[in-house]
Amino acid sequence: MAERSLYPDVEPYDHGHLDVGDGNRVYWETCGNPHGTPAVVLHGGPGSGAGPFYRRWFDPERYRVVLLDQRGAGRSTPPASAYTTDMSVNTIPHLVADLELLRAHLGIERWLVAGLSFGSVLGLRYAQTHPGAVTALVLTGLATGSREEVRTMMRGLGKVFPEAHAAFVSGVPEQDRDGDLADAYRRLLESPDPRVRERAALAWTDWETAMASLPPRSVPRYQDPVFRYGFARTVSHYWAQDHFLGGPDAVLRDLPLLEGIPGVLVQGTLDLNNLIGIPWRIARDWPDAELVMVDEAGHDAGADGIVEHLVAATDRFGGA
Numbered sequence: 001m002a003e004r005s006l007y008p009d010v011e012p013y014d015h016g017h018l019d020v021g022d023g024n025r026v027y028w029e030t031c032g033n034p035h036g037t038p039a040v041v042l043h044g045g046p047g048s049g050a051g052p053f054y055r056r057w058f059d060p061e062r063y064r065v066v067l068l069d070q071r072g073a074g075r076s077t078p079p080a081s082a083y084t085t086d087m088s089v090n091t092i093p094h095l096v097a098d099l100e101l102l103r104a105h106l107g108i109e110r111w112l113v114a115g116l117s118f119g120s121v122l123g124l125r126y127a128q129t130h131p132g133a134v135t136a137l138v139l140t141g142l143a144t145g146s147r148e149e150v151r152t153m154m155r156g157l158g159k160v161f162p163e164a165h166a167a168f169v170s171g172v173p174e175q176d177r178d179g180d181l182a183d184a185y186r187r188l189l190e191s192p193d194p195r196v197r198e199r200a201a202l203a204w205t206d207w208e209t210a211m212a213s214l215p216p217r218s219v220p221r222y223q224d225p226v227f228r229y230g231f232a233r234t235v236s237h238y239w240a241q242d243h244f245l246g247g248p249d250a251v252l253r254d255l256p257l258l259e260g261i262p263g264v265l266v267q268g269t270l271d272l273n274n275l276i277g278i279p280w281r282i283a284r285d286w287p288d289a290e291l292v293m294v295d296e297a298g299h300d301a302g303a304d305g306i307v308e309h310l311v312a313a314t315d316r317f318g319g320a
Contacts (some may be wrong), residue, residue: 027075044117046235049074081230091244138262164210171203204232216306255285263289264313268297
């Protein structure tokens with residue numbers, strides 16, 4: 001298979017805010033060919049927001065690319081960074097319903113679903129819920145939202161990064177240090193005291209940074225206290241509550257529902273979710289998916305090798 005480079009960035013030809021209920025307005029934009037193959041890109045986090053990089057996975061001559069900021073993220077309103085924002089209406093079922101509302105709003109019958117990290121959780125669940133709306137899946141930074149994955153991030157990787165993990169654990173009250181760390185941080189991030197929230201958000205993003213399997217171990221957006229709080233609040237909200245999937249392993253359990261939907265799974269060999277076998281478990285129970293492992297790459301969708309395989313996959317499904 002010949003490797004492809006990222007396509008040039010193109011500006012959106014349309015954009016807007018869609019009222020999805022519960023006081024939420026989800027930002028969306030479309031770029032590329034208005035008559036091309038529809039595709040939607042689901043960002044990570046949860047809470048990271050979309051960006052121009054994701055447009056470049058697709059040939060703008062052949063794709064109609066839809067990007068959106070999920071509830072509480074990016075340009076969607078109200079933002080998770082606002083303490084008064086109601087997080088109880090930010091769940092996987094809400095995000096899945098938002099995608100269906102957006103698909104109908106844009107007059108799209110079926111679309112390719114691409115996602116990275118949390119976007120792969122959402123993409124898998126969306127396809128399991130609405131298989132007739134999905135032509136194919138292209139996923140990277142694979143995750144399923146299982147309880148085992150959260151335990152690995154919250155506890156298991158402490159053996160790999162002991163100093164950083166000790167600092168992370170010390171960020172919660174002593175009585176919570178042997179318990180559910182995601183939930184302990186979720187409660188701190190909902191504290192009425194802004195100083196408590198800020199300390200918790202900083203500790204959370206410091207641990208997120210420390211868990212990176214490859215340098216550079218820095219995320220410029222984490223230096224912004226507004227982004228940092230909204231991000232940490234959203235991630236802990238999901239991780240503490242089994243991603244609102246209706247069970248601790250729901251996505252893995254329901255992989256057979258994807259039968260007949262083709263997919264490409266692009267995964268770095270150094271992605272730490274590999275430690276519990278997530279890529280191979282997905283590929284085993286979803287026979288229509290192709291698993292592509294990229295040497296010397298981690299959880300970064302922009303890494304060498306990762307982007308080439310993502311573009312090659314979209315080229316394939318776009319009729320190249």
